[in-house]
Amino acid sequence: xxxxxxxxxxxxxxxxxxxxxxxxxxxxxxxxxxxxxxxxxxxxxxxxxxxxxxxxxxxxxxxxxxxxxxxxxxxxxxxxxxxxxxxxxxxxxxxxxxxxxxxxxxxxxxxxxxxxxxxxxxxxxxxxxxxxxxxxxxxxxxxxxxxxxxxxxxxxxxxxxxxxxxxxxxxxxxxxxxxxxxxxxxxxxxxxxxxxxxxxxxxxxxxxxxxxxxxxxxxxxxxxxxxxxxxxxxxxxxxxxxxxxxxxxxxxxxxxxxxxxxxxxxxxxxxxxxxxxxxxxxxxxxxxxxxxxxxxxxxxxxxxxxxxxxxxxxxxxxxxxxxxxxxxxxxxxxxxxxxxxxxxxxxxxxxxxxxxxxxxxxxxxxxxxxxxxxxxxxxxxxxxxxxxxxxxxxxxxxxxxxxxxxxxx
Amino acid sequence: xxxxxxxxxxxxxxxxxxxxxxxxxxxxxxxxxxxxxxxxxxxxxxxxxxxxxxxxxxxxxxxxxxxxxxxxxxxxxxxxxxxxxxxxxxxxxxxxxxxxxxxxxxxxxxxxxxxxxxxxxxxxxxxxxxxxxxxxxxxxxxxxxxxxxxxxxxxxxxxxxxxxxxxxxxxxxxxxxxxxxxxxxxxxxxxxxxxxxxxxxxxxxxxxxxxxxxxxxxxxxxxxxxxxxxxxxxxxxxxxxxxxxxxxxxxxxxxxxxxxxxxxxxxxxxxxxxxxxxxxxxxxxxxxxx
Amino acid sequence: xxxxxxxxxxxxxxxxxxxxxxxxxxxxxxxxxxxxxxxxxxxxxxxxxxxxxxxxxxxxxxxxxxxxxxxxxxxxxxxxxxxxxxxxxxxxxxxxxxxxxxxxxxxxxxxxxxxxxxxxxxxxxxxxxxxxxxxxxxxxxxxxxxxxxxxxxxxxxxxxxxxxxxxxxxxxxxxxxxxxxxxxxxxxxxxxxxxxxxxxxxxxxxxxxxxxxxxxxxxxxxxxxxxxxxxxxxxxxxxxxxxxxxxxxxxxxxxxxxxxxxxxxxxxxxxxxxxxxxxxx
Numbered sequence: 016x017x018x019x020x021x022x023x024x025x026x027x028x029x030x031x032x033x034x035x036x037x038x039x040x041x042x043x044x045x046x047x048x049x050x051x052x053x054x055x056x057x058x059x060x061x062x063x064x065x066x067x068x069x070x071x072x073x074x075x076x077x078x079x080x081x082x083x084x085x086x087x088x089x090x091x092x093x094x095x096x097x098x099x100x101x102x103x104x105x106x107x108x109x110x111x112x113x114x115x116x117x118x119x120x121x122x123x124x125x126x127x128x129x130x131x132x133x134x135x136x137x138x139x140x141x142x143x144x145x146x147x148x149x150x151x152x153x154x155x156x157x158x159x160x161x162x163x164x165x166x167x168x169x170x171x172x173x174x175x176x177x178x179x180x181x182x183x184x185x186x187x188x189x190x191x192x193x194x195x196x197x198x199x200x201x202x203x204x205x206x207x208x209x210x211x212x213x214x215x216x217x218x219x220x221x222x223x224x225x226x227x228x229x230x231x232x233x234x235x236x237x238x239x240x241x242x243x244x245x246x247x248x249x250x251x252x253x254x255x256x257x258x259x260x261x262x263x264x265x266x267x268x269x270x271x272x273x274x275x276x277x278x279x280x281x282x283x284x285x286x287x288x289x290x291x292x293x294x295x296x297x298x299x300x301x302x303x304x305x306x307x308x309x310x311x312x313x314x315x316x317x318x319x320x321x322x323x324x325x326x327x328x329x330x331x332x333x334x335x336x337x338x339x340x341x342x343x344x345x346x347x348x349x350x351x352x353x354x355x356x357x358x359x360x361x362x363x364x365x366x367x368x369x370x371x372x373x374x375x376x377x378x379x380x381x382x383x384x385x386x387x388x389x390x391x392x393x394x395x396x397x398x399x400x401x402x403x404x405x406x407x408x409x410x411x412x413x414x415x416x417x418x419x420x421x422x423x424x
Numbered sequence: 425x426x427x428x429x430x431x432x433x434x435x436x437x438x439x440x441x442x443x444x445x446x447x448x449x450x451x452x453x454x455x456x457x458x459x460x461x462x463x464x465x466x467x468x469x470x471x472x473x474x475x476x477x478x479x480x481x482x483x484x485x486x487x488x489x490x491x492x493x494x495x496x497x498x499x500x501x502x503x504x505x506x507x508x509x510x511x512x513x514x515x516x517x518x519x520x521x522x523x524x525x526x527x528x529x530x531x532x533x534x535x536x537x538x539x540x541x542x543x544x545x546x547x548x549x550x551x552x553x554x555x556x557x558x559x560x561x562x563x564x565x566x567x568x569x570x571x572x573x574x575x576x577x578x579x580x581x582x583x584x585x586x587x588x589x590x591x592x593x594x595x596x597x598x599x600x601x602x603x604x605x606x607x608x609x610x611x612x613x614x615x616x617x618x619x620x621x622x623x624x625x626x627x628x629x630x631x632x633x634x635x636x637x638x639x640x641x642x643x644x645x646x647x648x649x650x651x652x653x654x655x656x657x658x659x660x661x662x663x664x665x666x667x668x669x670x671x672x673x674x675x676x677x678x679x680x681x682x683x684x685x686x687x688x689x690x691x692x693x694x695x696x697x698x699x700x701x702x703x704x705x706x707x708x709x710x711x712x713x714x
Numbered sequence: 715x716x717x718x719x720x721x722x723x724x725x726x727x728x729x730x731x732x733x734x735x736x737x738x739x740x741x742x743x744x745x746x747x748x749x750x751x752x753x754x755x756x757x758x759x760x761x762x763x764x765x766x767x768x769x770x771x772x773x774x775x776x777x778x779x780x781x782x783x784x785x786x787x788x789x790x791x792x793x794x795x796x797x798x799x800x801x802x803x804x805x806x807x808x809x810x811x812x813x814x815x816x817x818x819x820x821x822x823x824x825x826x827x828x829x830x831x832x833x834x835x836x837x838x839x840x841x842x843x844x845x846x847x848x849x850x851x852x853x854x855x856x857x858x859x860x861x862x863x864x865x866x867x868x869x870x871x872x873x874x875x876x877x878x879x880x881x882x883x884x885x886x887x888x889x890x891x892x893x894x895x896x897x898x899x900x901x902x903x904x905x906x907x908x909x910x911x912x913x914x915x916x917x918x919x920x921x922x923x924x925x926x927x928x929x930x931x932x933x934x935x936x937x938x939x940x941x942x943x944x945x946x947x948x949x950x951x952x953x954x955x956x957x958x959x960x961x962x963x964x965x966x967x968x969x970x971x972x973x974x975x976x977x978x979x980x981x982x983x984x985x986x987x988x989x990x991x992x993x994x995x
Contacts, residue, residue: 102515177698179457179518180649181695187646191685342530343527350505353519353520
């Protein structure tokens, strides 16, 4: 990008990138510092957790629950790309999960002999096992992404409900194909309605933690880039986005395919965690379950997605006695959240440790409101604000109401 | 044999058409894909089952109870779940509809169990012999009821005051309100009519398949919505044509011995139509004002 | 921005609207016999305009005259039934809205259309997006190209905000801005796409006199500093007369008068269109 505006050379940028902070200026962390803080946190989580698993302080059962949490977190954050950030409602996310799961599991089962591995050594963490795991997972993700292209191109031309129904239809087609492909092909591939069995337990704590962390990092960096801004712009106002030169077809497809890719990866993890793939598990209900997680957490909030996926995966495990009521409770919670807090529990709030550290650096605490930077910047003009709000209300966008919340947060 | 297949297609298509009409009406007026519509049918079928089997009531009363139950449930759903979200973003109300659908399915499952229940035949119409083919009386009745229901609905929408109000609200809710149309009661009325059609469909479905289960509405509803979209959502003849297309294609795919693929064929058909004509066969193009 | 331009058309001699300083140059925007029918209704008919590279011109006319429709035709929102539009001599026929923007036409909307849940800064950066070349993987993996482009983009956006005195609002959500600032941000976002022509649809609507004066200054600043052409629709006559070098008056889809503001002001057909025909008793 070339600079085109007439510039004078003695202006001072508002953002201070440095640790110091002169009088009246806000102290901010530099980018490397932010990345270092987050990298340390993730490393602690990944390797610390792995150490605990190795020491036997986290039981086998807890590890499996953790793996499932990882799978659902990945499913939720990936659906959040399309629902929260792009503002579309696909109802076939479980379809991508199943494609990725089957593709990854079949690939790994078929390739194990080539790598000299068996079901036991696949879970061992040896170098060939790790390579096969990574390749298999990528293979699953890419298969799901290709399916995302096939589905996305016709589906994304349609608006709202049509997109929902067409993705639902595609997911059903995928399910029917998975059940019947064996008889059509004449040899055993997916195992039909009874499912694919004998999948080695390749998922594990370490693999799950690393994959989920990487995926969250990738979504974060995508959204904080020109690509992410284009996606958000489409959600906020598609017509204005086009007029501003955003190629809406491209960015919608990009978001959709990236989401499908991550769902495929999640499917691959799922297959290795559960050990059995059955088409019936990836019906419409699974897609809705994921949607509930996204909506409950807050559309457009990665933090919300992670929290709600975790809670909604752990709760049923913890409350097995009430399993019958779980679905009814899901439904009621979904309706109540939509009526009373449509932006979800966390709205579009996202947790940021760097921001908290910056607040401490600037002694910018909730109890000394005066230092709060954003509030004082906005010219107080009640009448104009009311007008602006009126404008906002007329827009058909996902979370017109969420804006105020995220600002306060 | 061929005639029997045609009648089977007509029968199934008619049921889809009745359900699709409900979708089309609700969509036409508040632009909502009412995910719970299929489950209203499930509810109606369960009411019929309870009335017939548990309470041993007269079949005629059971039919009326089922239709009445659907109407009450449909209006109730609108008042409780959708009405508070009239001004909310479309996505919120769509998700609410999914929630309602989920609630009905799982609620019924919790109360009455997940297994399918057998519904005894409501009336036995026997069979008719035409040109050497055996035609079932139930199928003929289904087709006849659908024709009558469609005609009545068309007259209702085109000729009556309420129909005019419905069309006005679907055109422009704000303007209709300014013109003195009671928008809320018009929407309730639309839900009532759509749910009554669902009730009729529930009876016809129970007569045809003689069993009910908590999740029966999901596929039925989804395919009927496919039918409505195929025909062009918001259009009454479109819903009927779409319903017949879906019904016939299912019956003929099954006739070729490929019944395991019939769901896939229906959805593939939908996708093809939407790719070629995004508003369905008889739908009007919608353009957003810039 | 990989927009393939079609063959360059030969410029026809343009009408007399272009100010003297632009006379030698190819008109940056030229519409010839432009028209569109909706069903049987002719919304715009035989619309001709030629805009010099640094010209400020206006389209005025009563409500429903087809002014916004003209904007929609010029920006490829609608496909014209008749006629051609050229940007810098390149034909716009068959282009999408996005391609038209990439070719150098940017606009604002009558009813403000901002990205309400994004900050002022991000709104501008969306506009800059098509001039950024960082690849998907460069962005996701945070490769050096990403940092370089983000810095340039942020610098340019701050510069743009500074020029128009909105720097202190950089991190405010667009939806929370006061009305006047929202209008201004829409213009800045359009400018960020680096257009050759800026179309403003009723930029002064709902503004008080002080805000209108500031807007006038800003439009002149855009013309002088950015060296681009501005075509605007406006009802505020003080604004239009004070700033436009040429005017076209639209009524029922037809241009009924064209010329300098003074010429237009005294044209009896214009007075008739605005005030109605005086009845002869």
